[in-house]
Amino acid sequence: MAPYESDDMTTASEVDEPRSRRRRAARYVVPVTVMGVAAATIGLVPAIADSGDPDLPEITAAQLIEKIAQSDVERLSGTVKITTDLGLPDLGGLESSLASGATEPGEGGSSADPSAKLTELASGTHTLRVATDGPDRQKLSLLENAAEYSLIHNGKDVWGYDSASNAVYHGTVDESAADREQQPPATPEDFAEEALKAVDDTTSVTVDGTARVAGRDAYKLVVKPRQSGSTVGAISIAVDHKTGMPLKFTLTPASGGAAVVDVGFTKVSFDRPAASTFDFTPPKGAEVTEDGELDHGREHSGKPENAPKSQEDLAKGLDGLKMLGEGWNSVATFDTGGEGGLPTGEAGGDLGGFLGSLGDQVKGEFGTGTVFSTRLVNALITEDGKVYVGAVTKDALVKAADAGK
Amino acid sequence: MSRAEAVRKVSPLWTFGLFRSELLTTFRRWRTLALLGVLAAVPVLVGVAVRIETGDGSSAGGGGGPAFISQVTNNGLFLVFTALAATLPFFLPMAVGVVAGDALAGEASAGTLRYLLVAPAGRSRLLLTKYATVMAFCLVATLVVALSALTVGAVLFPLGDLTTISGTRISFTEGLARALLIALVVAVSLIGVAALGLFVSTLTSSGIAAMATTVGLLITVPILDQIPQLHALHPYLFSHYWLSFADLMREPVHWDDLTKNLGLQAVYAAVFGSAAWARFTAKDITA
Missing domain, CATH: 2.50.20.10 (Lipoprotein localisation LolA/LolB/LppX)
Known part of the structure; x- marks a missing residue:
């Protein structure tokens, strides 16, 4: 900053206009540079830290x-x-x-x-x-x-x-x-x-x-x-x-x-x-x-209302649990017992419509049902109250349901 | 040349003298004292409210309210953390924004800036002095909140060993040390706002406009920080890591966000400090 000290004393009128304007603009290089360096550092540091996989002896x-x-x-x-x-x-x-x-x-x-x-x-x-x-x-x-x-x-x-x-x-x-x-x-x-x-x-x-x-x-x-x-x-x-x-x-x-x-x-x-x-x-x-x-x-308070509920329900459901298929494509199935299964379409009124909108309707040899998808687990609930759950695609789920019929 | 030499010879004294006179002017203002008074009143308000609320033995909070509030009844020292958590999002930066925004623009609108520049201190030095004064205000304002909270906490609630939020116990002395460290971190968290305010202050010759802009930014930025669609932007907002000071109450201390906060404040200080310098040293001072 020291070289600019003497500039501070001169007033703008002493210098001709275009030159002084250029000088003024030049000063903004400093904050822009600082910002650039900061952004580059923030962007580069993780990249540098990531690079270079260590050399380790081969292993099976x-x-x-x-x-x-x-x-x-x-x-x-x-x-x-x-x-x-x-x-x-x-x-x-x-x-x-x-x-x-x-x-x-x-x-x-x-x-x-x-x-x-x-x-x-x-x-x-x-x-x-x-x-x-x-x-x-x-x-x-x-x-x-x-x-x-x-x-x-x-x-x-x-x-x-x-x-x-x-x-x-x-x-x-x-x-x-x-x-x-x-x-x-x-x-x-x-x-x-x-x-x-x-x-x-x-x-x-x-x-x-x-x-x-x-x-x-x-x-x-x-x-x-x-x-x-x-x-x-x-x-x-x-x-x-x-x-x-x-x-x-x-x-x-x-x-x-x-x-x-x-x-x-x-x-x-x-x-x-x-x-x-x-x-x-x-x-x-x-x-x-x-x-x-x-x-x-x-x-x-009667029935469990808090978070473990899902686990307990799951445990209850596991009583009638059957596994179809093998390995990664195995599908768990159990019967909820409720005829009619999930209310779908107009039959279930507003709630049915809402639940139906979350899932996709599918048809197969097993009948019709609704598939609920997440990125990992898909679940098929059929109209006769059977549930098929697995970490498999929708098609595989329908196939499993057909086979299980 | 001789003039430049003269400037350099007296410079250390000048800088110090200028800094001292700036400090005195700032802290003697009624407005500054009123701001500090408001800041000191917040812990009193929180403390009394918690005391009245829990007078019948019920526990405070229940999850809501500012951080640490449910621990205040057990240990008065927690009022320091609660008060800082309550004032950091708005009261503290607002006070800093007012002081920083007024630093140069206020002088310009009062017509005193040209007299300050008559003194052979130079514009860069004047700017540095102003920034140092604003930072001193950050520290004083934070300490005012902390001390007021400590006093109220000691009067209304028991003191003693305290439980960190990780569930471990630390002695009261260590708790005090951490409270001081937290106050310093909070003061440093305000550096970014101070630099931003000072930059805004160099843009205009109206003190009110500069203060209003700074405080407006203070309201806008935390709102942006709440919008999930802008999450890519969040780590660059000056207020994003503010509440990381609470990580000092973990055992062991979780440094990740704390260091990010300090780094971010340094970047803000560097960017807006140099922008303020670029603007102020090249500006026509007409008033």
């Missing part, structure tokens, strides 16, 4: 799966970013008002109830923090705007703390492992385990180079269905080359587009987390809901 798919199975990471802490895009109809405010109604205290729920809270992960992008120290101490935190929901397992206590409403949920477990399995999957490891369960001869598993995830070198394992008709395009799992722990899980649909599920560590450390991480004492004045009270409340 079988060896890599073995590595995952043998992985015994006892201690870790890290940040997980989870993005889910199931392509469900966006209900926006309706959804949240239903959720708040479901978690209204007094109706038997609590905003700190883990099952209600973790179902939020089913849509949108969320940041989670996980910390583990052996089988007895785990912590999972859901980072929200200026608030956080923490689920802490320490010994036989399970605490849920919702800082936004200052509500505490408390439960106890006998078997530490049993409780974890009931929770919805949240970390890349959970998802990878589920995916590798499905590996059989209908699946192709390959190692597709390497990647850097959360600053660690990793192998990329790609799992693909061999058969056509599945809505699953590919599952890609990044596996840490040292510990064998899955660091990133991506499920892309066959129809293309953004990933349906994308879970990955953005930061990870295999050091022992601070012991204080797992200590929890309910803050003064916080409302504490005991696990038992919650169940009591639910029974009290």
